Structures are given as structure tokens and as C-alpha cells.
Amino acid sequence: MKYGIVTGASKGLGEGIAKKMLDKKINLIAVSRTENQEFRQAAANAGVQYEFYPCDLSSVSDVSNVFNEIAAALFNREPETVYLVNNAGVIEPIDLAGALEETAILDNIQVNLAAPVLICNLFLKKAEETGSQLYIANVTSGAAERPVHGWSMYCSTKAAINMFTRTAALELNNRQSTSKIIAYSPGIMDTGMQETIRSSTQDAFIEIGKFREYKEKNMLKSPGEVGEALVRLLLDGDVENGRVYYVNELL
Template sequence: MDIAIVTGASKGLGFEISKTLVHSNIEVIGLSRSTNDHVDYYEKMKNNIYTHLQIDLCNKEEIETIFKGIIQKLIMKQPKKVYVINNAGMVEPIERLGFLDANLIEKAVQLNYIAPMIINNLLLKELRPYNLEIVIVNVTSGAAERSIHGWSVYNSTKAAINMHTNVAGLEQEKDDKSHKIIGFNPGIMDTDMQCVIRGAKEDAFAEINKFLDYKKNGELRSPEVVSKALIDLLLNEELMNGNIYSIKDLI
């Protein structure tokens, strides 16, 4: 049985991705800082195929400790494929340069950019001696390619993860490896992140009315629809290393 590792698995897109994978008969290791009733229920119902681990992805030492255990599990089980969905992320701080909180800058950079790089590096390094195919998905955003007032931190971290994906994919192709590393832009979804965006101050975020209209006009896709499109891509299509896939091209 193939195994998937999903970060930010307790809610939103990460939770829906985990559900879709389980229903596709893929074992899931879900990671998040917190849990909830849905995750508890799902873990009990699918205890042979779903495991949830609590982790602070802003803590490098905790990432390394937790992933040592995950890596040992992968070595023991020897799945043919390992899917890694780096989904966890935060849009905060939404604020103009000169008004930002330094601690929030550090936290966002760690969660959105550094944590996925550490995870990807650990897995490729430690699993190199084993005959496992690794498929890495770095969840990105259209904000990686468009300047948005008040989003200098989020924009730059997503642009950075895109470049990480491009370069890592190039390296895999040059090394003639079977591993795949891609990016995935899920577009605008009806999640908690959108609630955070709509709660921003207008002077800190000039486009807030546009995002209020997305919700008002029913333009936000459901995470369930987006997750199914992503899993269909992973299971049924030939992936291009280093490519950034967009939900707009998949549905």
C-alpha cells in the first residue's frame, strides 16, 4: 500500500486531501499542530490506514524528531510510492512593510518555506538507499506570481517555494531519479484562511473588498473539489518535474 504524508491535515484542504487519499486506499500520516473532532473520529474509524501526529512545523528540532519516526515507518513498510503533500501554511501577517511584527514574519517564513524544504531534504536524504518513489507536492498560491498590497510576507514565501520546486525538480531530472517534485496552486477556497483574509484591516490590505466579494458572490471553491482534482492528477497523470500545476487547468 502506498503511503502519503500530509501537513496541515486537521482542517481545510489538508483534511480533504487526507480523506480523498484514504478513500483511494492510500495510507495517510496526517500532521498538524492541533487536532479536532473530525480528525479524532476519522482516525478511530480508519485506524489501520490513517494516523495523526501533532507537530509544530515552526520548530526545526521537532520536525527532525517526528520525521525520524516517520522515516523508520516507511523503511519498515517499504511502500512502492510515498506521497508528500506540503500543505500547511499561513497568510498572516497581513500588513504593510514598516508595520509588520518581526515574530510573525519569522513564523510565516518558517511554516510556508523553511519547513517544506527541511521535510523534502530529510526524506530524499534518508530514503536514498531504499527503492521508494517519492512524489512531493508543495502547495503554493497565485500570490507567488502577483504583488498584493499587505501580503509581502505571504507573496515572497510562496514565490520562494515555487523556485524551490523548480530547482528541486530540475535536480531530479538531471540525476535521472524516479522522484517527482511539483507545485500545486489550489486557487481561492472556502477555508479558514479566507476568513483571516476577510478580517484584515482595510489600510493594511487594499484588496479586502475584492475578497469579501469572492465570498458574497459564491466564487470560492470547496476544498473537497480541489482535493479531488489534485489526487486525480497524482494518481492518473504523468507528472512533470518542477512544474507548478494550477487548479484552473485541472477542473
């Protein structure tokens, strides 16, 4: 059987990915703070399993407890293929270096970097032990590749997740593992994160006018369209280990 695990699944890109997995009859494990009630009916309609695990990804203990529980239950079923999508992320803090709040700094590192690394580490170990085929997609950003005024933490953590992905892929290739790990850059979408960006201040985020224009001129992609592109890529199976895939390459 095939299983998909999606973090931040209740809304935005995570919701788009989760819905497309259900459409493709992949058993879904959704992880987020709150549950998207639409998934239960969608899973029933598709005739697949659906499970929801509440988790606060900013909590190290929550991540450890929840994902150890998921991994133990999942790999005991001897799944044919597991698709793990580390989608959850936070843009905050949006502010100048020197004015960043300590708690916001630590939360950004935990959600954007530490949590996906911990989850990848656990699932790679379990896949190796059980011989399951594992595909991991870590959601990244174009901000990983250029400095953005006011986004020092977001740029830094996304750059770090890209390097983790490339390094883990190198290690998998060197030991001839069947598991694959990639990064996925979804571009600019019409999500809650974009609302947060547009509500910041000019001083904190110097490019705010550009991002407000994206919304005003209807230039934002839908999370469903972007999510479908990723699921199509994963199901194709012919992914290049360690590669950063960009949504515009897939649409």
C-alpha cells in the first residue's frame, strides 16, 4: 500500500497536496495543529485510509512523540511506498536583524529546519530497517537562494533545508539506497503566509509593495495547482536525488 504523510496539511499548500494524494488513492496521514474536516469525506469517497495527528511543530517533544508514534504504526504495516512531505513552515519573524524577538527566532528554526530534519532522520532510519521505498519532499523557497530584506531567518532556514536535502541525498546515493529526497520550491501562492507578508511594515519588509501587487494583479498561483504538480512528480518516481525542483519547471 502507498501512504502519504503531509505536515501543515490543514490549509494552504499542505491542503492542496493532501487533497491530490487522496484523489490519487494514496492513504493519507495528515499532521497539523488543527484538522481539515474535508479530508475524512474525501478519503471515504476515494476508498482509502485517513488519519489525523495533531502536532505543534514548534515543540521538539511534540515532534518526537507524534512522529515516533506515526512511524511505529506505519512501518509495522510494511508499506510499499511512503511519500513524506515536510510542508509546514513559518515566515515570521519579519524584521531587521537586531530587532528580532528571541522566541520568534527559535520558533522559526524549529519549524522550518529542526522539525523536518528530525522527521527525515527518523523516517530514513525506519525505511532502511524495513526495506520500504521512501520519497521525501522538503518544501523550500526561492528565498533560500537570495537575501531578502526583513527575512533573515526565513532565508537562512530554507537555505539550510536545501543543503540538508542535498547532503542526505549524497549519502543515500553513496550507500545505494532506494530512498529519494528532494526539495520543492513552490513559488508565490495565494496562502495565509502571503497574507502575513502583506500585513508587515515597509520598514520591516522593504519589498512589501511588490507582494501586495502580486495579489492585486492576480499573479498568485493556487495551492491546489502547486500541490498537484508536486504529487505528480512524486508519483512519477523518476526524481533526481537531492535536486531542488521549481514549480514552474513542472507546470
